[in-house]
Amino acid sequence: MELEAAKMIGAGLAAIALAGAGVGIGIIFGNYLSGAMRNPSAAQKQFPNLLLGFALAEATGLFGLVIALIILFAF
Amino acid sequence: MATNPMRQFEVYRIGPEIKIAGVDLSFTNASFFMLFSAVAICAVLFLGTKEKKLIPDKFQLISEIFYNFIAKMINDTAGSKAKPYFPFIFSLFMFVLFCNMLGMLPYSFTVTSHIIVTLLMAIFIFIAVTVIGFLKHGFGYLKLFVPNGVPIVLLPLITVIEIISYLSRPVSLAVRLFANMMAGHTMLKVFGGFVISLGMLGGWLPLSFSVALTGLEILVAFLQAYVFAILTCIYLNDALNLHH
Amino acid sequence: MANFNDFKTRLKIAKDKLKNNPNNINSNRNSSFMGSAFKLGTELVAAVVVGTIIGFILDSWFDTKPWLIILFFFLGSVAGILNVIKVAKRMQEKE
Numbered sequence: 319m320e321l322e323a324a325k326m327i328g329a330g331l332a333a334i335a336l337a338g339a340g341v342g343i344g345i346i347f348g349n350y351l352s353g354a355m356r357n358p359s360a361a362q363k364q365f366p367n368l369l370l371g372f373a374l375a376e377a378t379g380l381f382g383l384v385i386a387l388i389i390l391f392a393f
Numbered sequence: 394m395a396t397n398p399m400r401q402f403e404v405y406r407i408g409p410e411i412k413i414a415g416v417d418l419s420f421t422n423a424s425f426f427m428l429f430s431a432v433a434i435c436a437v438l439f440l441g442t443k444e445k446k447l448i449p450d451k452f453q454l455i456s457e458i459f460y461n462f463i464a465k466m467i468n469d470t471a472g473s474k475a476k477p478y479f480p481f482i483f484s485l486f487m488f489v490l491f492c493n494m495l496g497m498l499p500y501s502f503t504v505t506s507h508i509i510v511t512l513l514m515a516i517f518i519f520i521a522v523t524v525i526g527f528l529k530h531g532f533g534y535l536k537l538f539v540p541n542g543v544p545i546v547l548l549p550l551i552t553v554i555e556i557i558s559y560l561s562r563p564v565s566l567a568v569r570l571f572a573n574m575m576a577g578h579t580m581l582k583v584f585g586g587f588v589i590s591l592g593m594l595g596g597w598l599p600l601s602f603s604v605a606l607t608g609l610e611i612l613v614a615f616l617q618a619y620v621f622a623i624l625t626c627i628y629l630n631d632a633l634n635l636h637h
Numbered sequence: 638m639a640n641f642n643d644f645k646t647r648l649k650i651a652k653d654k655l656k657n658n659p660n661n662i663n664s665n666r667n668s669s670f671m672g673s674a675f676k677l678g679t680e681l682v683a684a685v686v687v688g689t690i691i692g693f694i695l696d697s698w699f700d701t702k703p704w705l706i707i708l709f710f711f712l713g714s715v716a717g718i719l720n721v722i723k724v725a726k727r728m729q730e731k732e
């Protein structure tokens with residue numbers, strides 16, 4: 319197999335990591351919503367933690383994107 | 394205009410070429426936008442603290458909102474021992490925020506979408522936090538890698554894992570900011586290209602998506618600056634208070 | 638309405654207190670804050686730049702690019718940060 323074809327296949331496989339990011343973000347927001355429904359007055363205080371969790375989960379998915387770009391452009 | 398969505402990340406020279414001992418140090422568009430964001434931060438804060446009214450007016454209100462936001466964040470995560478480090482966290486947050494936001498203007502250049510910029514900031518934070526930890530606790534700082542309540546059998550393995558995760562902190566800090574900025578801006582340009590290529594009939598669909606994406610990118614710009622600053626506060630808390 | 642009048646009296650008291658004390662920070666010390674901020678910033682950047690330049694010069698002598706540059710960058714930044722921490726702690730105690 320030539321290098322170009324292998325690079326394309328590798329980049330496509332690396333993008334599957336974004337599925338994990340989607341699941342993680344969904345879990346975080348779902349838990350925040352169910353907690354907010356039970357205790358609405360304490361929900362506002364946990365909002366910074368929600369944003370922090372969302373950004374960290376998104377970052378893990380974007381690490382997969384970075385690997386895909388490295389495979390495409392640096393080899 | 395730029396038909397390739399990656400052309401927006403090009404760094405080109407503005408003005409005369411300055412070469413010192415074989416190293417190219419000329420003024421580029423990246424330096425221009427970094428300078429612009431530093432000047433913008435100084436202007437907002439200077440205009441906000443010129444007259445100290447009791448009921449603040451516009452610029453003073455903005456400066457006070459930023460100050461209170463960062464002060465509350467440091468107090469909540471790192472405790473009152475981290476108060477001498479407030480200027481550091483404040484300038485870090487303001488710089489990343491302004492650089493991200495200035496990248497949302499059309500035809501501008503996002504400084505933080507280059508890995509070298511974010512990597513240098515993250516390396517500096519890592520060195521600073523390590524120095525602060527060693528300064529405060531001496532060699533007892535290495536106790537950070539040995540959490541208590543671990544059975545003796547697992548101790549070598551856990552220590553190695555903790556050391557690796559400590560060394561991966563600057564890398565993850567840098568790559569998180571870089572990947573978010575680069576991915577967001579690339580997507581914006583790619584959807585812009587779709588609008589042109591679909592023409593008058595079908596062009597409204599990618600255009601509406603672009604509008605929504607621009608809103609999301611502004612939110613992500615603020616969120617990434619906030620996450621950068623709060624992770625720095627958490628690492629500072631680890632260094633100052635050693636897991637207690 | 639009672640809340641609003643209460644606020645007006647409190648505002649008047651606060652304004653009078655501010656006028657009675659002569660300004661705690663007169664404009665002389667105001668500009669000195671910006672001066673010391675600039676001093677701190679330039680000290681940090683100067684330490685890093687000097688460290689990197691020393692590493693660069695030593696590398697051109699001993700031909701070991703780029704390891705000495707990286708080492709002296711780390712040493713320069715550690716020295717700059719130590720300096721800034723010392724000055725920041727002294728400024729914190731003075732207040």
